Amino acid sequence: MEVFEAIHARRAVRKYLPDPVPKLEILRILDAANWAPSAMNRQQWEFVVVTSRDTIREMGENYRAIVEEFTRNWDPSPLRGSLSREEFIRYAESYGNAPVVIVILTDAADSDDLRKANLESASAAMENLLLAATARGFGTCWMTGPLRGEKTLRRILSIPDTKEIVAVTPLGFPAGDPAIQPRLDPELMQKVRWVG
Template sequence: MVALELYAAMKARRSIRKFKPDPVPRELIARILEMATWSPSGLNWQQWHFLVVTGPKKDELARSYGRIVEFGMPPAGQRNPQQEGFLQWAKTLGGAPVAIVALSPAHGQPGTRKMNLESVASAFSHLLLAATNEGLGTCWMTGPLDNEPELRKVLALPDDKEIVAVTPLGYPAESPAAAPRKSLDEVVTWIGF
């Protein structure tokens, strides 16, 4: 496969919610994770830790997310098609064969905690871009954290780890259009330039 040029990969990345069931080779996942570890990190602590989850544990993770999504919805029979579709996505992570969970060291000092979370978030962004470059789909998810106590049990996480984000990973079964982007005038303030 020909690697995409960096800017093309950045523009090609999409939040994928439908995946093919095809397994993703372990070597390919390892390559993507290695690229994630080239991210900058506060004090070069390289705070990230990744859980690569497949099989029954991945299904359990998805069901945990599905329960918290369903809790916030109208009862069955009163949901609209969009709600039903989103619930199905949550319960299965779109059929992705892999989920990756990004962890950070837990820290009681607010400044250090923020630095750790930002460092892991940067690595997670690298992971998503590397996956796109390899023809794989992802979706940056924080919704599963709404059911964090159950998710921590499913993953048997120790107290010294904090969940930052989750992504399904697999070969995309859809090609969503790019969402419109705000103009630079809306998101940039130039000071002293």
């Protein structure tokens, strides 16, 4: 798939088929992530690949509690696509039934500058991951909501304090086509300022 096609085809997928993702496909997608640019070429991202149903369920219980709390007084919002609150809670508790969940880590930093560089580099890797997955026919959903339950997430996945959790994504074959979330300013009239 050509890169512009992948960029336009990518969606936040919140419902998955239970079919497993072959390990070679996961590695191919993570290789694309690993080819991201990084500040000072430190390539300091790491990927935790979760395929255990029990572990994904445990992560889902943690995330569901967060979503329940977070959406208690929440008006319908484009943040969760076209899902109702109940559907969103169901997504949270099972990560949409995805057979794989990937957690992206970076080195913990002791200065704001380094932290910013680490997060930006790992985010570049994350976007590569999402686009590569799309190109191979898989769905993903960039998520930082689960980080609200960081302490429990760290315990479940044995993530040490030397690592910062950047984001989480399910990975699997999409069950259906999620609604397209329209772009703000698609004609780029407000978002672009030309100088020169």
